Amino acid sequence: MRNYDLEFLKKFSMVIGFLAVVTLGLILVAYFVNASLERDVPEAVSKRTQARIAPVGAVYAGSTGAANQAAATAAAAAAAAAQVAYGGTLDGSVIFNNLCTGCHTSGAGGAPTMDAAHWASRIPQGLDVLHKHAIEGYTGSTGVMPPKGGNPALTDEQVVATVDWMLDNLN
Numbered sequence: 001m002r003n004y005d006l007e008f009l010k011k012f013s014m015v016i017g018f019l020a021v022v023t024l025g026l027i028l029v030a031y032f033v034n035a036s037l038e039r040d041v042p043e044a045v046s047k048r049t050q051a052r053i054a055p056v057g058a059v060y061a062g063s064t065g066a067a068n069q070a071a072a073t074a075a076a077a078a079a080a081a082a083q084v085a086y087g088g089t090l091d092g093s094v095i096f097n098n099l100c101t102g103c104h105t106s107g108a109g110g111a112p113t114m115d116a117a118h119w120a121s122r123i124p125q126g127l128d129v130l131h132k133h134a135i136e137g138y139t140g141s142t143g144v145m146p147p148k149g150g151n152p153a154l155t156d157e158q159v160v161a162t163v164d165w166m167l168d169n170l171n
Contacts, residue, residue: 085153092165095158099149104166110143115171123167134163 112118
């Protein structure tokens, strides 16, 4: 190699070395600056984390435990009552007009319409059978009745009240 090639390689190596040192210095400065900053955790992330690590259950012991258990049972009953369809109303007309009218007005799926002729073969079976078929559902040669009219949020009492209302209002 020639002498000026060696000089170039020395200077070029020194420039590369200098740039490497500057790069490492910048990396270290960035690391320490990043480590010194506070982390702001978004509220949604914090809530999700708390929900994920929350205990699944609790141990009830003694009189305090019995009170907590009674409160938990009452809260569960209130939550279940809030999930009842149509606000838990026992007004058969409200439930019929919001749910049952679709099939029992048009006769879809073999549903008896609201005239006495369509109910003539069903009424002699008795109220208990009609209530049972409305609650549990029924598939027969004359048609299909889904359980609770297709709305599982209805209570049995609501279904019975609606069937009774329908029978009282046949044309």
